[in-house]
Amino acid sequence: MATTNDSGAAPQPSPPDAVAAAPGTSGKKLEMTNDPARTGFDPQMKWWMNYFKILTGQMTPEGMFHFREWRYTVHEERDCKRCEEYRDWLFTYSPTVSFLSGKIEDLNGKLDKSNVLCRRCPARLTEDGQVHRQSGGFSPNHGILLCANEIRDRKHLEDTLAHEMVHAWDHLRWKVDWMGDKDLKHAACTEIRASMLSGECRWTREAFTRNNWTLTQQFQNCVRQRAIKSVMARPRCEGEEHASKVVRKVWDSCFSDTRPFDEVYR
Structure with a gap:
């Protein structure tokens, strides 16, 4: 899984300025937030009007990033429901997930739908043009986060869940x-x-x-x-x-x- 954040908590939304420092990241690259006049993406417009701007070259790559994140917000409930269905299927039928779940229980840990949660995870766009996304994360105090909006299909979620379960096993084994x-x-x-x-x-x-x-x-x-x-x-x-x-x-x-x-x- 490509992750840029394994903290287990969903990233926080960007601050309201056009360019703003991420919380607690002194010396790190600044995050870009949307300015319709600069990017061509206007969240007040209908989705198809923004999409038409993409098709006609009236929206910048930065604007397309913000459009994508905006659509994820609109479809959050749908994405989380799909993610939860995949998660429940994998805990029942995936040999890898079942094996890791058993090994975690052997170390007095437990992972199930109460602490393996599906949520929308906002991405970050930094001033150098790099997009920072995550498909999941592990927190020793909370469990596993699955980023519903970044999951492509059930096999992708299986890879992501297995990745985070290895982290969970490592933490129980070695702190x-x-x-x-x-x-x-x-x-x-x-x-x-x-x-x-x-x-x-x-x-x-x-x-x-x-x-x-x-x-x-x-x-x-x-x-x-x-x-x-x-x-x-x-x-x-x-x-x-x-x-x-x-x-x-x-x-x-x-x-x-x-x-x-x-x-x-x-």
Whole structure:
């Protein structure tokens, strides 16, 4: 799963200024919020009128981002209902989810529909043009968040749920330092393991979803890059170089650790 935020809580809406700093992110890139005069997207207009602007080139890429987020708000109830149906099916029929659920119970934890929640997760657009989305998150105090508006289908939700359940198992087993208050090695290791064991980096997912048809080292590269991006989202991380260095330090030991599985199955 590509996640830029594994805190387990849905991101907060952007502040009302056209360009505003994200809360608690001193020195981080600023977030962009909508200005109809600049972007061409006007939330006061009918959806089809905004869509017509896209078709005729009257809306900027930034405007299209805000239009997409606006439509997610409109369809929030529908998306959450679909997500909950997928979640309930997976807890009943998915071998991976059932296996991880049992292993979590062995460590005196429990995950079910009371603490695996489907919600809309607003994305962030920063001043450098990068869009930051998440499909899920884990919080030791609350459980698992599934981002209903970012879920493509049931297989995608299965990958996302498995990723977060690996985090849950890791936390119960080792009490992970999620924020990196001591160092970021814990975060790097659990992100490597979650991307490796969840199935989100298997070749078919990379090829048919992300259009990456590379054969050599594709799996390792996917796991590495997703771990780096997730570590970069930690407040204590100083940037991509810092995240890459931490991931390299723990790579050999964490990439070879398939617990609670015997091997990489997905």
